[in-house]
Amino acid sequence: MISLLKTEHKKTKKKYLLLTSLLITALDLAWIFYGNFSEDAILKGWMMFLYQLPLTNAIFLPFLMTVVASRLADIEHRGCMLKQLCTIVPRGKLFDAKLLYGFSIVLACMVIQFVSVFIFGCVKGFGGVYPFRLYSVYWLFTIAASLAIYIFQHTLSMLFQNQAVPFFAGVIGEFLGVFSMFLPQLPWLRKSLLWGYYGVLQFVGSDWDSQTRISTFYLYDFDWLSFVILLAVCLVLYRIGRSLFIKKEV
Structure with missing residues (x-):
């Protein structure tokens, strides 16, 4: 497996995959940190980010x-390289190696985001002590939601030679997931979408006073049940996706 991961790294060196991922992360951070922060926002900055990050990440x-x-996946689909590769590498190991390597890139970008939020908050002078426990739980929830989505996207990308299929599936899913976050009165909609779990697992709410222009943040109970269900979904998606790829004709 280690040799396969090293091979994946070598194959992506000239594809600018890491650079592209960093640019998307930079755009994400610019979105998060853009704007003037009022005194109230700085005072409640740690909780404000916990409230805003689920939508940004979605x-x-x-x-x-x-x-x-x-x-x-496109690296292998071009020039029918996938067929040749499957003759020397077991399909299951190839599926796993690409899954691990791809999600490690995503995970690295997530680490950059969370570290950047911490540094930004310290530099800005956010009020109170950094709520390490809350951010740790939020990070755990975000990883679980992202893993489920990545397994789904990885499976589609490995199964379809035309990468427009997984791309449009991802765009549509993302749109529906973000849309569901604006409909809290329909919790079933969020829970029926992989992309909606950024909102399902959100545990910070906000009330905004239009007259004073001050936001009040409050905590929900951690939804550990949905978290466990999401982990089970990850396992099911992985088993199905791996099985379909092994049986796929290339």
Whole structure:
């Protein structure tokens, strides 16, 4: 497996995959940090970010994962390289290697985001102590939601030679996921979409006073049940996707 991961890294060196991922992450950070922060926003900055990050990640992370999964698979689909590769590497190991390598790139970008948020908050002088426990739980929830989406995108990219199929599936799923976050009165809609779990697992709410222009943030209970269900979905998607790829004719 280690040799396969090294091979994946070598194959992507001239494809600018890492650079593309970093540029998307930079755009994500620019979106997060853009604007003037009022005194109230600085005072409540840690909680404000916990409230805003789910929506931001629902926009940028699925797009990042669609690009990464598609680029990794497209390397093999071009020139019928996948057929040749499958004669020397077991299909299951190839599926796993590309999955691990691709998601490691996504995970690295997520680490950059969370570290950047921490540094930005410290430089800005956000009020109170950094809520390490809340951010750790949020990071755990974000990883689970992202893993489910990436397995889905990875499977489509490996199965379809035309990468327009997984791309449009990702765009449509992302749109529906973001749309569902604006409909809290329809929780079933969020829970029926992989992309909606950024909102399902959100545990910070906000009330905004239009007269004082001050936001009040509050905590929900952690939705551990949905988290466990999402992990089970990840396992099911992985088993189905791997099985379909092994049986695929190339």
